[in-house]
Amino acid sequence: GQQVQQSPASLVLQEGENAELQCNFSTSLNSMQWFYQRPGGSLVSLFYNPSGTKHSGRLTSTTVIKERRSSLHISSSQTTDSGTYLCALEGNTGKLIFGLGTTLQVQP
């Protein structure tokens, strides 16, 4: 089975609402990385988070290794947040194992 599972697969919000994206993993990891994939395909790193909570503007990432999960919280969503959010766990040799992503659509 897939080692990294993301939920939900898709999400539609009204501008201003909050979103909670989940990532569960079934194998041990060195770290967890969250990415935003633009509609054109390029990936932007949002967080590199081995454990605990990190903040960046309206984004918060929390990784709980013992529970094998990581989450990405988006507060006060904006239409420009629309796109695909990917989580990836970092194994040995630096290899990233990706989930299928959460597609977020924020409507005005």
Added chain:
Amino acid sequence: DPKIIQKPKYLVAVTGSEKILICEQYLGHNAMYWYRQSAKKPLEFMFSYSYQKLMDNQTASSRFQPQSSKKNHLDLQITALKPDDSATYFCASSQAPWEQFFGPGTRLTVL
């Protein structure tokens, strides 16, 4: 200025031909990677290099060969191309073992 350059942005090839995908990074990183993203599949790890040495190869086929001529270059040669090779290929780099940064990708279509 883009810090990771991939060339070309788009590539169309015929079945059976050979192509080279170029990747250069100007972040001063010591590790470089190749990933592939096909339709409806997760991004898939292919290779990792550290200090120009192969660290990990998860590609079953020998048709895919990374080439590192300089510390900040990691090209990907693909031979005997098949339609199934159609995908977007991403190069990434990191100051291992830290955060990875991705290039814009090369979208390959094999006819």
